[in-house]
């Protein structure tokens with residue numbers, strides 16, 4: 001069973017859920033995906049069934065199967081597998097939390113319910129507490145992503161006294177650009193008891209300066225190596241190199257027109273890794289052929305496809 005004291009730090013890839021052209025989950029490539037993350041990107045922590053993984057677009061049964069496959073394939077290869085178990089239904093969330101514990105995941109994370117919303121901190125904590133209690137041996141992370149949930153309760157407010165209510169609380173995935181709120185979270189975490197994981201990849205350097213202890217994001221699937229170089233430069237206080245890496249990362253995300261929606265992430269990951277990620281599920285739309293052609297040309301010109309053989313057939317699946 002996972003120890004609640006095992007700290008999550010460094011890069012955590014928010015995994016994509018590979019799909020077939022028919023919209024079914026393509027479990028067959030997950031083993032290959034694990035090896036790619038570890039060997040090519042140096043990323044050994046994953047966050048499954050989150051935003052990038054289209055977790056909220058999957059059925060409960062699919063979410064269970066996906067979680068299980070990642071845990072199985074990641075055994076003895078990955079350091080930590082955190083499963084996002086947030087759902088609109090408390091019962092579903094509890095079922096998924098329990099399941100994550102049963103299959104030997106290393107932690108669970110939960111977003112705020114986003115249709116009928118908690119209207120204040122206490123209500124939100126009550127919801128999170130009920131989910132966390134279903135997996136009492138697993139570290140619990142709150143997934144703060146207000147732009148998508150519409151729940152604007154400040155993370156800093158939530159953190160205040162949270163361990164009294166949720167004893168397994170171990171950290172925050174902060175997917176927001178409000179660095180004041182993030183800084184106040186860091187201030188509250190002066191004993192460094194929690195993992196504060198930054199979730200806006202293009203601003204990670206700012207997050208590190210403010211005190212992030214790690215990062216969860218979609219781009220670590222294919223920019224993990226480069227981002228690890230940035231973390232190393234930051235660690236040795238070589239801020240000019242760290243800034244240079246952050247600029248390259250921003251360039252790759254924005255100026256290369258790679259985009260950063262889930263559909264685009266699937267297309268880019270297919271191009272860079274050679275592993276077919278397939279199309280996203282409705283309501284998301286496939287990245288356009290124009291996008292993938294453009295991205296492929298840009299990536300080639302930046303010598304970014306050099307370490308993989310891009311398989312033309314794989315591209316068909318995402319354009």
Ligand SMILES: CC(=O)N[C@@H]([C@@H](O)[C@H](O)[C@H](O)CO)[C@@H](O)CC(=O)C(=O)O
Pocket residue numbers: 014015047049050051052053175199200201202216217218219253260
């Ligand atoms: C809104 C969104 O999808 N944000 C991403 C970022 O990694 C984002 O793709 C990246 O910063 C590029 O904008 C993550 O925070 C989401 C994430 O970690 C997840 O898939 O759960």
